[in-house]
Amino acid sequence: MRLVAAFLAALLLQLGLTASHLWWVFAACQPLLLVxxxxxxxxxxxxxxxxGLAAGLASDxxxxxxxxxxxIAGAVAGFAVALVVRRFEMEGPLYWIVGSLLASACSELTWMLVLATLGVRPDHxxxxxxxxxxxxxxxxxxxAAGERALRAWRSPARHRRRVLRRL
Structure with a gap:
């Protein structure tokens, strides 16, 4: 259920980032790949x-x-990210940073290759x-920074320090 909510939030964020009054670089972000x-x-x-297939089709x-x-590009990117994450047992900030870079690079390269095979000119x-x-x-x-901050906020050590300050 969380992934469905995250998917819908990422879809709305992607639609918001493509607004015409924002700088064009923000429109290049693909939050659906983070899902x-x-x-x-x-x-x-x-x-x-x-x-990844669902994210790519929604993005299209x-x-x-x-x-x-x-x-197709989203499916290839998702498969590649899953293999790399499992192979190298990534956790923490490295998981998010490498995963997002790998997903976007695989997605874009696959998308360009598919368009080239179809004979269609890409829009960028x-x-x-x-x-x-x-x-x-x-x-x-x-x-990654948000996850780390949330983990620090919920940590038992922080809770202990707060209780000890009250004593």
Whole structure:
């Protein structure tokens, strides 16, 4: 249920970031890929690929692009992230940063390859790919920092220190 809520929140965030009054670099961020990275902890690689497929198809639909290449790219990215996370047993901030960078890079490269095989011209070039990877990686860094702050806030050591100060 949390993943569904996160998926819907990421979808709304992605729609908000593509608003015309924001700087174009913000529109390059793909928060839906962060949901794909989050599923790598809970699901097997095939399940993560299915989540990536859903994220890619939703991204294609809301960006008014050809439906399909984004889904394929999301599935490949999800599968790659799940394999790397399981192989190297990533945890903590490294999980989010590497996962988001890998997901966005795999997604963009696969998307470009699929469009090239279809003979369709992509809506952005190399600078757009770099912006997407950089902004999605930055979003992964923000999520990692937030997770670390939340973990520190809920830590038993912090609770003990607070109780000892009251005594």
């Amino acid at each position: 794909v990275v989050a599923t790598a902890r809970r699901l097997d690689p095939v399940g993560v690929a299915w989540c 639909a809301f960006a008014e692009r050809i439906i399909g290449p984004g889904g 070039a190399f600078s757009g790919v770099l912006a997407t990877v950089a902004m999605t990686g930055a979003a992964g860094l923000v999520v």
